[in-house]
Each structure stands twice: as structure tokens, then as C-alpha cells.
Amino acid sequence: MDAVNKVINEDLQKERDKCKFNVAELTAFLDGGDKFTQKRREKENRVFSIQGLRDAVPDEYMSHKERYENAVRKAVIMHQTLGTLEDKTLTEYETARLALRATTSSAIFKENSPLMLHYSMFANVIEGQGDEKQREYWLKKINNMEIIGTYAQTELGHGTFIRGLETTAEYDPKTEEFVLNSPKLTAYKWWPGGLAHTANHCVVMAHTYSQGKSCGIQPFMVQIRDLETNMPMKGVKLGEIGAKLGFNTVNNGFLGFENHRIPRDRMLMKNSQILKDGTFISSPNSKLTYGTMVYIRVSILGTMANTLGRAVTIATRYAAVRRQSQPKPNEPEPQILDYVTQQHKLFIGIASSHAYYISCFWLWTLYHRVTKELAVGNMDNLAELHALACCLKATTSADAAVLVERCRLACGGHGYMLSSNLPQIYANVTAANTYEGENTVMLLQTARALVKAGMQVAQGQKVSPSMAYLADQSKMAKWDSSVDGIVKGFQKVAAGKVAACLASLQRHTNNGQSAEDAWNLTSVQLVAASEAHARVILLSVFKSEMDVQTLTLSGETRTVLFQLVQLYTIYWALEKVGDLLLPTTTTTYSVSICDTAMRCDGWMDETSLFEKSTIQTSARTGIAGLVLSGLVYDSAVYPELVHQSLTSWPLQ
Ligand SMILES: CC/C=C\C/C=C\C/C=C\CCCC(=O)SCCNC(=O)CCNC(=O)[C@H](O)C(C)(C)COP(=O)(O)OP(=O)(O)OC[C@H]1O[C@@H](n2cnc3c(N)ncnc32)[C@H](O)[C@@H]1OP(=O)(O)O
Numbered sequence: 001m002d003a004v005n006k007v008i009n010e011d012l013q014k015e016r017d018k019c020k021f022n023v024a025e026l027t028a029f030l031d032g033g034d035k036f037t038q039k040r041r042e043k044e045n046r047v048f049s050i051q052g053l054r055d056a057v058p059d060e061y062m063s064h065k066e067r068y069e070n071a072v073r074k075a076v077i078m079h080q081t082l083g084t085l086e087d088k089t090l091t092e093y094e095t096a097r098l099a100l101r102a103t104t105s106s107a108i109f110k111e112n113s114p115l116m117l118h119y120s121m122f123a124n125v126i127e128g129q130g131d132e133k134q135r136e137y138w139l140k141k142i143n144n145m146e147i148i149g150t151y152a153q154t155e156l157g158h159g160t161f162i163r164g165l166e167t168t169a170e171y172d173p174k175t176e177e178f179v180l181n182s183p184k185l186t187a188y189k190w191w192p193g194g195l196a197h198t199a200n201h202c203v204v205m206a207h208t209y210s211q212g213k214s215c216g217i218q219p220f221m222v223q224i225r226d227l228e229t230n231m232p233m234k235g236v237k238l239g240e241i242g243a244k245l246g247f248n249t250v251n252n253g254f255l256g257f258e259n260h261r262i263p264r265d266r267m268l269m270k271n272s273q274i275l276k277d278g279t280f281i282s283s284p285n286s287k288l289t290y291g292t293m294v295y296i297r298v299s300i301l302g303t304m305a306n307t308l309g310r311a312v313t314i315a316t317r318y319a320a321v322r323r324q325s326q327p328k329p330n331e332p333e334p335q336i337l338d339y340v341t342q343q344h345k346l347f348i349g350i351a352s353s354h355a356y357y358i359s360c361f362w363l364w365t366l367y368h369r370v371t372k373e374l375a376v377g378n379m380d381n382l383a384e385l386h387a388l389a390c391c392l393k394a395t396t397s398a399d400a401a402v403l404v405e406r407c408r409l410a411c412g413g414h415g416y417m418l419s420s421n422l423p424q425i426y427a428n429v430t431a432a433n434t435y436e437g438e439n440t441v442m443l444l445q446t447a448r449a450l451v452k453a454g455m456q457v458a459q460g461q462k463v464s465p466s467m468a469y470l471a472d473q474s475k476m477a478k479w480d481s482s483v484d485g486i487v488k489g490f491q492k493v494a495a496g497k498v499a500a501c502l503a504s505l506q507r508h509t510n511n512g513q514s515a516e517d518a519w520n521l522t523s524v525q526l527v528a529a530s531e532a533h534a535r536v537i538l539l540s541v542f543k544s545e546m547d548v549q550t551l552t553l554s555g556e557t558r559t560v561l562f563q564l565v566q567l568y569t570i571y572w573a574l575e576k577v578g579d580l581l582l583p584t585t586t587t588t589y590s591v592s593i594c595d596t597a598m599r600c601d602g603w604m605d606e607t608s609l610f611e612k613s614t615i616q617t618s619a620r621t622g623i624a625g626l627v628l629s630g631l632v633y634d635s636a637v638y639p640e641l642v643h644q645s646l647t648s649w650p651l652q
């Protein structure tokens, strides 16, 4: 065994020794400063030092029930170790940022936890939807685990279409109570994490009626289990929805109501209210009720950064220790990391994880600013936040699922082993394409904003900052292969696609189609326009944030970060080269990448672009070193997991 460990460490160590930048400096940069690195490591070391978190047997050998019970056991340990996670010395933004990075450790144990929804949505929805008295009363109970909750919105019959939800809450002024019912099977809440056996409270989104009139979808705090016996309350039906592709210890369940009565003050009344006599006072904006979903969509960018980062750490380390084939006779088998195809598979994952981190912190800043504005009744920037959260959640989760699967494939047969942890990471990450807003639906939401912005531009009106590029009518000058040049190209592509959508919508309505049918007939183009917009944001934010945030970093560290920005940008230029070279309806432009002028209607000499994107030896060392030095995920965090997965894999 020593011989094997020596071979594995020798190769890993050799790669790490080639690292040319200051690992501690870049770790602190990603954490937001040395103090955060220290706080994160303290938290992670506390988690990883707990022997009780180790499974007696791999959980894939347990029954569904045993896995759940084991997960509850670990959830209790995690809570006792990490407590309420509150650190009163941090600002709200700093807390959010630390939570994003710190989930590298607690994510492994928390994202599969029956308490996942308690931590991620239950507390947030009370914060966002409860009035002052309700926040004061419930948050204390939530934070010290007096109650365990979840977020019950989706039903068997409706997930996307919230306005179609069938659970009803009818106000009875005689008793000053709401009566909850699930009138049909399709009205049963279906999916909420923890709902099956774990949660004893939940926020229920219900179609509310008072004085015989609809009051739309409103949030209610509902106790669903007896706190002593844990049995369902009267008029409450609960159960497990069954095995899934992943998250099989999150305890997703179903919930039905039969004339279940709750006091009036259980309606969360920050945005809308129902008075004692049944008078309904509507929210200044009905979409404020959807606020928690925006919060989670923003956090999903960070979750994707973490999740993809974990997968590409495992795959890159494997690529450093795996030796295979003999391209040169009489020479030792090379590390598979030396194959350019292997670099091409993995380095985009490293770059993307960093890009998602940077975009997440950027979007968090907007989220916190808009939340403060909403608190004083200023709704001006809510639409911009919603549009960005939708397309970035959709694009990062879709890309991350593809790239995590690519990491698995890059590990050959060993990637197919559950002991690699890559299949489990894939099962979790792919769920993000569906939860918190199915990706197509989210992209179409952003498309609504893009079409509106395109029309405003046509009328010479100002548009939101993230869409201001739509108004740039300048002809595309000759490109250089700079990042800024390619970003400009993507802006032209997105603007062209939005213009094409407007033309298509107009054409369909001119042909007598209704606005709804014209929208549906154009919806594939609308999704593509929304994706192109998201690509503009991801590329431009990565570059602009790096320009600003890396000024204080040492030369080598800045170099490796800008290699990631360049790789990420050129990778997507290659992926979308068809779009970049097609004449757009509003502008035509000649393209010169890698100093080879190519007319936009000409064919693309992809080899020259590909050569530009291929990681040169120095860059390979730099970028590979980024991971192998443990930078993408602090090596102090993963020795056990990675070592265990590497050593438990079949020996070479
Ligand atoms: C690895 C994992 C580890 C950790 C992960 C962390 C956490 C995981 C936690 C939880 C797991 C998942 C939990 C869930 O899934 S909870 C349920 C989530 N469900 C959804 O997201 C439902 C999606 N559907 C919707 O949001 C809406 O139905 C809709 C698609 C937006 C349509 O709504 P509708 O009322 O019909 O509105 P439209 O007619 O389309 O638009 C009207 C108008 O409103 C604007 N709008 C819509 N939504 C919002 C919003 N949230 N904020 C602000 N504005 C909004 C929309 O833009 C439009 O404006 P116009 O000006 O264009 O009219």
C-alpha cells in the first residue's frame, strides 16, 4: 500500500510543485480576504474532524430507510457542530459570501440533508414574507431548531405555473381562521424537501379566498406534525414521494389538507394582508411573494461553482495520477493530464467554476441592493434582478451538469464508480436544471425582459444596465482575439437574436396569430436569445470583475486568473462559432480571430482558433497547478475524500 500511496502522491506533488502563483493569495482572493479563509477553514476543519460523519458502510449499500436515518444522524451532528452558522461580526453580504465558499465542506453533508430546505428556503421565506412580529416570533424558533421546516409550493399538478396552484386557503371571519384544503389529488403538495418525515412546519403557498373573492397565491406558516409525537396534525396527510435520481436523503414528500384550520396570523403578511373582517390588502407587487425563489436562484450560481469545482478537483487530480498508453516508444506511460484532449475536457471546468463564483458574488451584490430598495418600496430594479437570476441560474446549472458529466467521463471506468463521488455530484447538479424554476421556463422569463428591452431600444428609450448593449448599433469593427473583442461579438450575437425574435413575433402577429401563439411559435428563438444574453453577462462580468478585483494580486496570480478568463472566453467562442460568424439581422461584421481575417459568411478555420485556445504548456502547468495546489478547493478540505476515492479505486 505504501508503494501505491507513494506513486500517487509523487505525481500529485510534482504537479503542485510546478505551481507558479501564490496559493494562499488566490485562496484568500476567492474567499474574500484572509479573515474569511480563516473562518472557512475553521468551519471546515470542525466538520471534517468529526468521526461521526463517516458512514459505517457506503450509503449505497444501505436501504432507503437506513440512508434516511443515517442522514438524520449526520444532520444532527452537523447542526451541533456548526450551530446556527450565524456570525454576528459579519455583514449580510459577507455572511452570504462565506456561506457560498463554506458550503464546499458543509455542502457535502448539508445538500443531501433532510434539513436542506430548513436551511435554504424555510428561514429565508419567513425573513422575506413575514411581517415584523412574525419574523421576531418564528426566526428564533427556526434558528435554534425548535421547529423544522420546509417550503411547500409545488404540487403534483403544478410546479412551474404558480398561479395554477390548487391548494386553497379560505378565510373564515367568524373564527378568524383559514381553512386549508387539497380539493383534488393534483392539489397535493409534491416534492418539498424534508416534508415526508422530517419537517413539523412548512410554508404553504395556497390559492387564497376571502369574502368570496380570490386573493391570489399567498404564503402560510402551517404546523403539520405534533412536536411531541411527530405524527401528522388533524386534517394533514403526509408521505414520501419515493426514490429519485439523487438527493435520496433529502426526504422529499407529499402533503394533503382536509379542512385543516389555522389562525389568521399564520398568513405571512409582510406584502399582503387579510384583516380580521376578511378585507384583503394586496401587495404593491404580487411578485414579491416569489422573492425566496429569486434568492435561491442567485445562490444556485454559487452552488454550481462549488459543485463543479468539487468534480473538476477530483477529475484533475485523477488526471495527474492516472498514467495510460505509450505514445512514445520506450518512454513511461504519460500522465493523462498531458493529453491535450484531457486538458480540453477539464480546464473549462476549472475556468467555469471560477466564472460562476465571480458572477455569483456580483449578482449577490445586486440582490442585496435590490432587497434594500424593496424594503423602502422602490421596485425599480426588481425586474432586472429577476431577469438576471433566471437566465444565469438556467445557464450555469445547464453548463455545470454537462461539465460534471464530462469530469466523470474523463476518469474512464473509475469515474463510473460511486466511490469516485462523481455520479452522486452529477445526480445533484443536474437537479438544478429543474428545481427553483425549470430552465426553459427561466430562460423564457428573461426573454420577456429582452423583448421588452428590444422594443424600448427601437423607441430610443433607456434600458436596464445589463441590457444596455442592445442599444449599441456600432458596426462591428475587425476583431482581435482579445477577450473584450469576443465579448463584443457575443453582445452583437445576443442583440441580433433579440432583433430576430422581435421580427418573428411581428411576422406571426401580422399573419393573424394571437400574441400568445406568436410567442409560442418564437419560443425556441427566445430561449436562444436568453442564453446568448446570459453568455454576455457571464463573459463580461468574469472579465470586468477580474480587471478590478485582481489589481492588488501578485503578477503570477493575476496571470493564472486571466488565463482562466481567456480560456473561458475562447472556449465559448469555439462553442458558439456558428453564431459569431453568421451575419446578424442588425449588423454584419468581419471576424478576425487569431489574426486570420475571416469574412462573416465565410467558413471558419477552426484549427487556428483551436490552437489559440489550446492550453500551452506553461498555461497547462499554471491552470493544472491551480487545482492540484488545492486552490480550486482548499486541499486541506478534501484530503480524505479524494485520497479515499483515489486509493479505494482499483489500483493501477
Ligand atoms: C446542490 C444543491 C445544494 C443546495 C441547493 C440550494 C438550495 C436548493 C433548495 C431548494 C430545492 C428546490 C426548491 C424549489 O424548487 S421551490 C419551487 C420553485 N418553483 C419555481 O421556481 C416555479 C417557477 N415558476 C415561476 O416562477 C412562475 O410561475 C413564472 C414562471 C415566473 C410565471 O409566473 P406568472 O405569474 O405566470 O408570471 P408571468 O405572467 O410569466 O410574468 C408576470 C410578470 O411577473 C414578473 N415576474 C415573474 N416572477 C417574478 C419574480 N420572481 N420576481 C419578479 N418579477 C417576476 C415577470 O417578469 C413578468 O413581468 P412582465 O413585466 O414581463 O409582465
Ligand SMILES: Cc1cc2nc3c(=O)[nH]c(=O)nc-3n(C[C@H](O)[C@H](O)[C@H](O)COP(=O)(O)OP(=O)(O)OC[C@H]3O[C@@H](n4cnc5c(N)ncnc54)[C@H](O)[C@@H]3O)c2cc1C
Residues within 6 Å of the ligand: 117, 150, 151, 152, 153, 154, 157, 158, 159, 160, 161, 190, 191, 192, 193, 247, 252, 431, 434, 435, 436, 437, 438, 439, 440, 441, 444
Ligand atoms: C430535486 C428537487 C427538489 C425539489 N424541491 C422542491 C421543494 O423543496 N419545494 C417545492 O415547492 N418544489 C420543489 N421541487 C419542485 C420543482 O420546483 C419543480 O419540479 C419545478 O418547478 C418544475 O415544475 P414541474 O416539475 O411541474 O415541471 P413542469 O413545469 O411540468 O415542466 C415540464 C416541462 O414543461 C415545460 N414547460 C412548463 N411550462 C412551460 C412554459 N410556460 N413554456 C414552455 N415550456 C414549459 C418545461 O420546460 C419542461 O420541459 C423540487 C424538484 C426537484 C427536482
